[in-house]
Amino acid sequence: MGRPKGFNREEVLEKAMPVFWKHGFADTSLQDLERATGVNKSGLYAEFRDKEDLFMACLRHYLETQGKRGLLTREPLGWMNVENFLKNGPLYKGDQQGCFSVNSMREFAILPDEAYAAVTENRALLQRLLAMNIEAEKTKMAPSAIAEMVLSYFSGLCIERNLKAGKSSSTRKIESFMTALRSL
Numbered sequence: 001m002g003r004p005k006g007f008n009r010e011e012v013l014e015k016a017m018p019v020f021w022k023h024g025f026a027d028t029s030l031q032d033l034e035r036a037t038g039v040n041k042s043g044l045y046a047e048f049r050d051k052e053d054l055f056m057a058c059l060r061h062y063l064e065t066q067g068k069r070g071l072l073t074r075e076p077l078g079w080m081n082v083e084n085f086l087k088n089g090p091l092y093k094g095d096q097q098g099c100f101s102v103n104s105m106r107e108f109a110i111l112p113d114e115a116y117a118a119v120t121e122n123r124a125l126l127q128r129l130l131a132m133n134i135e136a137e138k139t140k141m142a143p144s145a146i147a148e149m150v151l152s153y154f155s156g157l158c159i160e161r162n163l164k165a166g167k168s169s170s171t172r173k174i175e176s177f178m179t180a181l182r183s184l
Contacts, residue, residue, distance in 0.1 A: 009047060010061070012037045017058040022095040025055050025107050056114055062100045063122045072129035077136040079182060082150060085130070086174045090158045098158030105155075127151050134181075141184040153177060 015037045019028050030051060034040055039047075048054040071085040090098045101119050108116050130147035139146060157170060 007037070007039050007043065007047075009057075012039055012044075012047065012054075013058050013061040016054055017062060017100060018094070018096050020055055020058055021100045021103060024103070025051075026110055028055075052112060056112065056118075059100065059104060059115060059118055063118060072126070072133055077133045079133070079137055079178065081133045082130060082181070083174065083178050086150070086154060086157065086177070087171060089154055090161045090170070098161035099155075102155050102158040103162070123151060126154075137182075139184050146181060146184055150181070 016033050019032050019036045023032065028051070030041055030044070033044060033051070033054065037044070044054065048057060071088055072081050074081055074084075101122060104111065104115060105119060108119075127144070127147045130150050131143040134143040134146045134150075157174070160170070
């Protein structure tokens with residue numbers, strides 16, 4: 001019988017995720033992950049096949065636990081949910097800027113197909129939720145088309161967070177964008 005592990009899987013994911021988030025998959029070393037999680041190489045490899053497996057576990061954990069979807073399911077559905085999603089979706093927390101999923105998209109070429117599938121599946125869900133909120137507003141333009149624009153705008157906001165743009169600047173941009181959306 002092997003030694004019992006001295007760590008909690010979810011805690012490891014919560015500690016490893018900010019490292020991947022800040023540095024990306026390619027620039028995160030095993031030593032970075034050991035330092036951040038407090039778990040040595042053999043402990044990490046006992047729980048995860050390799051760095052890629054740990055990254056995928058972090059990405060899945062992020063997608064399953066993020067609160068962004070809840071911002072789009074509050075009743076009544078409508079523009080207020082869309083605006084709250086844009087204002088509160090991108091994170092403003094230390095090195096965790098924007099969205100881990102959006103940040104991960106820049107490395108699709110070196111990530112497993114599973115990462116692409118997880119991110120695109122999540123984006124499709126967000127787009128459906130956005131479209132439901134927009135449909136509730138009885139727009140002239142197709143809700144699905146507006147939802148695509150909102151999701152692209154959200155990705156841009158997340159990327160801009162990596163530039164450390166101020167939250168007040170983002171808020172002004174979002175309010176202007178919402179004014180434009182409401183006219184569609």
